[in-house]
Amino acid sequence: MSENKRRDELEVVGVEEVRKSGLDVNKLIDKLVKATAAEFTTYYYYTILRMHLTGLEGEGLKEIAEDARLEDRLHFELMSQRVYELGGELPRDMRQVADVSACADPYLPENWKDPKTILKVLLEAEQCAIRTWNEVCEMTLGKDPRTYDLAQRILQEEIEHEAWFLELLYGRPSGHFRRSYPGEGPLSKKGSK
């Protein structure tokens, strides 16, 4: 192979096979970039939200918000690699990351001293993430096993995150018990099975 071959002239079997399965690779990349950008923005905003879970009540909530925050970072890292494998790229300008994100910025609410308002913002972000990764799973099922596998790992953790916040807000049991260590990412940590 000539070293001067342009990147777009290379034969990439891993992408060709996805294309042959009938998937529109450009559409998939677009969806993945938006979904991956959302993981990065939530990681950033969750940092601020977690900082503001203060007071006696807040102390217990911090740990759960921290798990969700760190796992979103894992989600960002997990899917970033796939975007490049498929021939796509993340926005080179940080400013665009928030603009293309699949989910709205989870801003700190005005009356943040009431931790419930923060939990509602967290819940809404998780629900957007579930819808987004579910769409990626639907799009790739039976067509792109690698993206499907990564997306379903993320989706499973988003479903857990939603259940945690639903429990904290409304007392709906989630089956939650603390992670082994903060932000464990039982399914999304690289090397996890």
Added chain:
Amino acid sequence: MRDRYRKKEVSNPLIRCIPKDEVKNNVLQKELIGNTFFVIYKSDSRIWVISPCCPHKGADMSKGKVENETITCYMHGYVYDLNTGVPLKIPYGEAYGKWRETGNLEVYKPTIRDNQICLDLP
């Protein structure tokens, strides 16, 4: 999903049709026409054909909700006019900057021939 659309006229391969009774009433139904997915919504008196992708962030419009000739996207709740595709409601304020911008939802004008819903594909 199998392509249930058939060429209406052999002389014009760009017209694809689906029997009207294969489309359920009052349900957003995603269908492959040629190589492209569309979303069809049929009420007792009207039929709309739209793009399956929300112009905001690309969510699946077949998961939306139809009411009074409008469709609400399930992802962020934007409301579009089913007849023109124009956004009627953007639930997020200026604080969300460029993120909240959207275009028009793509709408297509179907014709009815011999009890079939037909699309003239470009």
